[in-house]
Amino acid sequence: MSAICEVPGGNIAVAETPMLRWVLAYADDALILGHRLSEWCSRAPSMEEDMALANLGLDLLGQARFLYSHAATLENAAQPALERSEDDYAYRRDAPQFRNALLVEQPNGDFAATMVRHMLYASFADLYWRASLAVSDPAIAAFAARSEKEIAYHERHAADWVIRLGDGTAESRRRAQSALDGLLAFADELFETEADQLPLMAAGAIIDPARLRDAYRHRIEQICARATLSLAWPRWHQSGGRQGRHGEHLGHLLAELQFLPRAYPGASW
Amino acid sequence: MYAQALDQTDTRPAQGDDPARLAAFQARIDAEQKIEPNHWMPEAYRRTLIRQIAQHAHSEIIGMQPEGNWITRAPSLRRKVALLAKVQDECGHGLYLYAAAETLGVSRAALVDQLLAGTAKYSSIFNYPTLSWADIGAIGWLVDGAAIMNQIPLCRCSYGPYARAMIRVCKEESFHQRQGYEIICSLAGGTPEQRAMAQDALNRWWWPCLMMFGPPDTESQHSDQSTRWKIKRFSNDELRQTFIDATVPQAHRLGLTLPDPDLHLDQATGHWRYGAIDWAEFRAVLRGEGPCNRDRLARRNAAHAEGEWVREAASAYAAKQNQRKAA
Numbered sequence: 001m002s003a004i005c006e007v008p009g010g011n012i013a014v015a016e017t018p019m020l021r022w023v024l025a026y027a028d029d030a031l032i033l034g035h036r037l038s039e040w041c042s043r044a045p046s047m048e049e050d051m052a053l054a055n056l057g058l059d060l061l062g063q064a065r066f067l068y069s070h071a072a073t074l075e076n077a078a079q080p081a082l083e084r085s086e087d088d089y090a091y092r093r094d095a096p097q098f099r100n101a102l103l104v105e106q107p108n109g110d111f112a113a114t115m116v117r118h119m120l121y122a123s124f125a126d127l128y129w130r131a132s133l134a135v136s137d138p139a140i141a142a143f144a145a146r147s148e149k150e151i152a153y154h155e156r157h158a159a160d161w162v163i164r165l166g167d168g169t170a171e172s173r174r175r176a177q178s179a180l181d182g183l184l185a186f187a188d189e190l191f192e193t194e195a196d197q198l199p200l201m202a203a204g205a206i207i208d209p210a211r212l213r214d215a216y217r218h219r220i221e222q223i224c225a226r227a228t229l230s231l232a233w234p235r236w237h238q239s240g241g242r243q244g245r246h247g248e249h250l251g252h253l254l255a256e257l258q259f260l261p262r263a264y265p266g267a268s269w
Numbered sequence: 270m271y272a273q274a275l276d277q278t279d280t281r282p283a284q285g286d287d288p289a290r291l292a293a294f295q296a297r298i299d300a301e302q303k304i305e306p307n308h309w310m311p312e313a314y315r316r317t318l319i320r321q322i323a324q325h326a327h328s329e330i331i332g333m334q335p336e337g338n339w340i341t342r343a344p345s346l347r348r349k350v351a352l353l354a355k356v357q358d359e360c361g362h363g364l365y366l367y368a369a370a371e372t373l374g375v376s377r378a379a380l381v382d383q384l385l386a387g388t389a390k391y392s393s394i395f396n397y398p399t400l401s402w403a404d405i406g407a408i409g410w411l412v413d414g415a416a417i418m419n420q421i422p423l424c425r426c427s428y429g430p431y432a433r434a435m436i437r438v439c440k441e442e443s444f445h446q447r448q449g450y451e452i453i454c455s456l457a458g459g460t461p462e463q464r465a466m467a468q469d470a471l472n473r474w475w476w477p478c479l480m481m482f483g484p485p486d487t488e489s490q491h492s493d494q495s496t497r498w499k500i501k502r503f504s505n506d507e508l509r510q511t512f513i514d515a516t517v518p519q520a521h522r523l524g525l526t527l528p529d530p531d532l533h534l535d536q537a538t539g540h541w542r543y544g545a546i547d548w549a550e551f552r553a554v555l556r557g558e559g560p561c562n563r564d565r566l567a568r569r570n571a572a573h574a575e576g577e578w579v580r581e582a583a584s585a586y587a588a589k590q591n592q593r594k595a596a
Binding site: 164 | 341353582
C-alpha cells in the first residue's frame with residue numbers, strides 16, 4: 001500500500017514490514033488492554049483497586065506510546081514525508097488494521113473476568129519481555145527492560161486476585177471459574193508466530209513467542225492450582241487478531257477511543 | 270481536590286468541656302501549634318473536622334466521575350494518560366483524606382455509608398455534566414483552580430493530619446490546574462470548532478465554579494468559630510474574589526469571554542467586580558436537584574454493590590489463610 005491514498009484525518013496506510021507488524025502487534029495489545037482497564041475508572045470493587053487498575057492501565061498505555069513512537073521512527077525512516085506520530089496508529093486505523101491478540105479486546109465483564117484476562121496476558125508478557133532483554137535490536141531491548149519490571153507486578157497482582165477469588169467464597173469461585181473457562185481459548189493466540197517474522201527471530205532481533213508456551217502453561221497451571229480452579233486447555237483456540245480479523249467488540253472500542261480525531265479531522269489537541 | 274466552603278461548623282452545644290482544657294486548646298491554636306490526634310479537643314471541633322474532611326474526601330471520589338467520562342474518548346495518547354493519571358490522583362486524595370478523618374475516631378466505612386445513603390454532602394460542582402472534551406480543560410483550569418484557592422489555606426489548618434494531607438494534595442492540584450489550562454490553551458488556539466468548544470465550556474462552568482466558594486459572607490452563619498479554630502482562614506467572598514482576579518486575565522489572554530455582562534475592573538481597587546450569582550441554583554444542587562446528582566450517587570452505589578462479592582471473597586480468603594497459618 002502507498003501513503004498517497006491517505007486523506008487528512010482518514011485512515012493511514014501503513015507500509016507493513018515484518019518488523020513493523022511485530023511492533024504494532026505488541027503496541028496494539030498494550031493500547032487495547034490499557035483502554036479496557038481505563039474503563040474501570042470509578043467503578044472498581046474498592047478505592048484501592050480503582051487506583052491499582054488505573055496503574056496497570058497507565059503502564060500499558062505508556063508501553064503502547066513507546067512502541068507506536070518506535071513504529072513511527074521506522075516508517076519515517078523509510079518515508080520521511082509521512083511524518084507519522086504515535087497518535088496516527090492509535091486514532092487513524094480501523095479495526096482490520098489493528099494487530100492485537102483477541103484476548104485483550106474481550107470486554108471487562110465482572111472483576112473476575114478482568115483479572116483472569118489480565119493474568120493470561122501478563123503471564124505471557126512477563127515471560128516475553130524477560131526473554132526479549134537480550135535481543136539484538138537495542139530499541140526493543142530497552143523497551144523489554146522497562147516493560148518487564150512493570151509487567152512482573154501486573155502478573156503478581158492479577159495472580160493474587162485470581163487465587164483470592166478462586167479460593168474465596170462460593171460465588172467468587174463460580175465467577176472466576178466461569179471467566180477462566182471462557183477466556184482460556186484466547187491464550188494460545190499469544191504464541192502464534194508469523195511466518196514472515198521468522199528471519200527476524202532467527203537473527204535474534206525479536207523473540208519467537210512459541211518457544212515460551214510450555215513455561216507459560218506451567219505458570220498458569222500453578223496459579224490455577226493455588227486458586228483451586230480446574231483448568232482444561234482447550235483443543236481449539238481462537239485466532240485472527242494478529243491478522244486483523246477481530247471480534248465484534250473491537251469496533252465499538254475504537255469508535256469510542258477514536259471519536260474526537262475522527263469527528264474533527266486535522267485538529268490538534 | 271475540591272473542598273467546598275459549606276459553612277459546616279458544628280453548632281451543637283459543647284457538653285461540659287472543661288474551661289481550663291478549652292483555654293489550653295485555644296492557646297495552642299492561637300500559638301499556631303498543631304492539634305494532633307492524641308491531643309484533647311472539644312467535641313464540636315472534632316465533629317466539624319470530621320464533617321469537613323469527609324465532605325472533601327467524598328468530593329474527590331465523586332469528582333472521578335465527570336472527568337472519568339472522557340478517559341476513553343481522550344483525543345490523543347498523551348491526553349489519555351494524563352487524564353487517567355489525574356483521576357487516579359483524585360482517588361488517592363480521597364483515600365488520603367478518609368485516612369485523615371479516621372484519626373478523629375470515625376471509620377472510613379461509616380463515612381462511605383453516609384455518602385452512599387445520600388446523607389453526606391460533596392462539592393456541588395460535580396453534579397454538572399462534562400459534555401465535551403473542553404470540559405476536561407475547564408475542570409482543570411477552573412474547578413481545580415477554585416479548589417486550590419480554598420485549599421492552600423488549609424495547609425495551615427490547625428489540625429495536623431488534615432494540614433499535612435493538604436500540602437501533598439495541593440501540589441498535585443496545582444499540576445492538574447496547569448494541565449487543564451494547557452488543554453484550554455490548545456483549544457483556544459485551535460480550529461474555530463475547538464475555540465467554540467472552549468468558549469461553551471467556560472460559559473457552562475464559570476458560574477458553578479464561583480458557587481464552589483459557598484454562600485456570600487452576608488449569609489454565612491457559622492464561620493466565626495471555624496476562624497477561631499483556624500480551620501478556616503479566609504471568608505467565602507475573599508476567596509471567591511481572589512479566584513476571579515486570578516482567572517479573568519487568563520481568560521482574556523486566550524481571547525475567551527466570561528459569561529457575565531456585569532464583569533468589570535474596579536480601577537480603584539484593582540478587583541474584578543462580578544454580577545449576581547444565582548444562589549437558588551446553588552441551593553437546588555445542594556438539595557440534590559442538580560443535573561447529575563442522581564447519576565453520580567447511583568454510579569457510586571452501583572460500584573459499591575457490584576464490588577461486594579469481591580470484597581467478601583478477599584475477606585474469606587484472608588480468613589482461610591489465617592486459619593491455615595494457625596493450624
